[in-house]
Amino acid sequence: MSAHQTTAPLVQVKPRAPAVRVAWTLEQVAALYDLPFNELMFQAQETHRQYFPEGDVELATLLSIKTGGCPEDCGYCPQAARYHTDVKATKLLDLEEVLEAAKAAKAAGSNRFCMGAAWREPKDRDVEKVVEMIKGVKALGLETCATLGMLEPSQAKSLKDAGLDFYNHNLDTSEDFYPNVIQTRNYQDRLDTLQHVRDVGMSVCCGGIVGMGESREQRVSFIARLANLEPYPESVPINHLVPVAGTPLESQAKLDPLEFVRTIAVARITMPRARVRLSAGRQELGKAIQAMCFQAGANSIFYGDQLLTTGNPEAEADRQLLTELGLKTKESCKTEVRV
Numbered sequence: 001m002s003a004h005q006t007t008a009p010l011v012q013v014k015p016r017a018p019a020v021r022v023a024w025t026l027e028q029v030a031a032l033y034d035l036p037f038n039e040l041m042f043q044a045q046e047t048h049r050q051y052f053p054e055g056d057v058e059l060a061t062l063l064s065i066k067t068g069g070c071p072e073d074c075g076y077c078p079q080a081a082r083y084h085t086d087v088k089a090t091k092l093l094d095l096e097e098v099l100e101a102a103k104a105a106k107a108a109g110s111n112r113f114c115m116g117a118a119w120r121e122p123k124d125r126d127v128e129k130v131v132e133m134i135k136g137v138k139a140l141g142l143e144t145c146a147t148l149g150m151l152e153p154s155q156a157k158s159l160k161d162a163g164l165d166f167y168n169h170n171l172d173t174s175e176d177f178y179p180n181v182i183q184t185r186n187y188q189d190r191l192d193t194l195q196h197v198r199d200v201g202m203s204v205c206c207g208g209i210v211g212m213g214e215s216r217e218q219r220v221s222f223i224a225r226l227a228n229l230e231p232y233p234e235s236v237p238i239n240h241l242v243p244v245a246g247t248p249l250e251s252q253a254k255l256d257p258l259e260f261v262r263t264i265a266v267a268r269i270t271m272p273r274a275r276v277r278l279s280a281g282r283q284e285l286g287k288a289i290q291a292m293c294f295q296a297g298a299n300s301i302f303y304g305d306q307l308l309t310t311g312n313p314e315a316e317a318d319r320q321l322l323t324e325l326g327l328k329t330k331e332s333c334k335t336e337v338r339v
Contacts, residue, residue, distance in 0.1 A: 022227075024270050029224045032266045033216060037258065041296055044265035048297040051272045057322060058112065058275055058300040058330040060145070061105035065133065066092045066117035074172075075181045075248035076209060076241060079118040085246035092117065095132055102137045108315050110303055111330050113137050114145035114168065114205075120185070121150040131162040138163040145205055145235075150189055153196045160200040166235060167197040168205035174221035177214045181249075194229070206233040207277070210263050211241035211255030219263060227270035235300065236267055236274045240281025257289045261296050268297025275300040291325055 032040060049055070069089030070079045078085035102113045115133060119126065130146060137144050146159065147168035159167065172178065175187045197204055206229070208222055226232060240260050243250050267276050277300035278293055285293075303318055322329065 022270075024224050024227045026220055026224050029227070029266060029270060030217070030220045032269055033220060033262055037262070040262060040265050041292075044268045044297045045295060047269050047272045048299070052299055054328065056299065056328045056330045057294070058277075059110045059303040059318075060112040060114055060277065060300060061101075061108070061110040062114040062116060062302050063093075063098065063101045063105075064118070065098055065115045065130070066090065066119065068118055070118040071120050071184065073182060073184045076212060076244070078244040078247055080247070083246045083248075085244055089118075092126065092129060095129075095136060098133045099136045099140070102140055102142060105303075106140055106142055108303070109319075109329060110142070112143040112145055112166070113140075114147065114166075114302075116147045116168075117149070119149040121152075122148045122155065124155065127155045127158050131158055134159065134162040134164050147205075150185065150193045151196050153199065156193075156196040156200045156202065160202050164202060166203045166205045167193075168235075168237070169193045169197070170206055170208050170237065171222065171225060172208040173210075173212060173214055174218040174225065176221065177212075177218045181212055203234040204229075205235035205237060207235075207237035207239065207267075207279070209239040209241050209280070210260060211252065211281075212249060213252055216259075219259075223263065223266050223270060226267070232271045233274055235277060236271055237277040237279040237300075237302075238264055238267060238298075239279040240285060242281050242284065257285055260285070261289065261292045264293045264298050265296035277301060287321055287324075290321065294325060294327060 035043070067090045068079045068087045069081050070077070072080055073082060074080060078087045081089065098115065105113050115130065117126070117130070122130070126148070130148065134144050134146065143165045144163065145166035145168055146164055151167070156167070169190060171187070171190055173181060178187050194204060194206060206226065210219055214222070226236060240255065241249065241252060243252050264276060264278070267274070276298045278290065278298045279302050282290055282301070301318065303315055
């Protein structure tokens with residue numbers, strides 16, 4: 001690590017409310033990664049118990065409301081129109097289809113319903129349709145989240161006014177590795193959208209993907225950047241790359257699963273109030289590694305049989321795993337912990 005990279009740059013994103021925070025240097029985050037595994041897990045568990053004493057796991061369901069045909073070139077994504085994958089482009093789902101999926105998600109135990117659309121950025125007419133979806137899902141008593149691509153300030157306000165609780169916009173990876181994966185938009189574009197979301201008072205869901213060929217040092221930089229957002233995200237989805245045939249990363253070598261667990265633990269320590277979510281790639285990790293991720297402080301999962309276009313453990317299998325581990329779900333706790 002060069003001498004001029006002593007700290008991760010702080011991104012001035014306006015908080016919804018004042019919060020005590022820590023500015024993490026790259027050296028500090030790297031030192032966490034370098035801890036003996038048991039010591040890292042111990043520190044992560046201590047942090048988790050301090051900020052989430054109930055130890056509950058949030059269940060979120062993700063629905064693709066508009067699949068495929070995306071003009072972006074994200075190297076991991078089968079929804080990019082330029083790649084030859086099995087994903088077929090579809091139109092935006094009807095309102096009733098979305099509400100039926102939300103009702104099923106709630107019946108299966110989900111707390112949050114996330115809607116994802118394969119757009120570079122939505123048109124205003126698209127936002128108008130999504131606004132109706134948000135209102136309908138909110139009326140069912142679910143938290144709402146959307147990921148629609150880049151937003152203009154006016155679009156962020158429309159989503160907020162509709163009652164959207166969270167907007168997901170991932171940084172994906174470190175700024176220096178980012179051009180190896182995506183070239184149709186730059187890192188600042190992502191930061192600008194996060195700023196627009198914060199400006200209107202919405203909560204942020206922001207994380208990324210590990211295992212795309214980045215180095216340990218670049219994973220350090222990625223986590224440090226997230227932790228140094230002002231404030232850091234309320235939800236932090238950590239995805240394990242699922243190589244998809246037809247995408248540039250289809251032959252990417254698998255990341256050591258213990259490195260993935262370390263990333264979860266470091267995210268927990270550096271962003272103690274956040275819901276750290278196990279996202280794509282859980283199916284490939286297996287039960288034992290997932291159990292270690294929960295021990296490392298993960299306390300949210302995407303729940304159901306599909307994550308946009310990649311497989312996910314079925315709901316019943318997830319319930320069985322949580323039961324085997326003795327973990328409560330957020331719905332089973334009498335009150336939500338507020339720190």
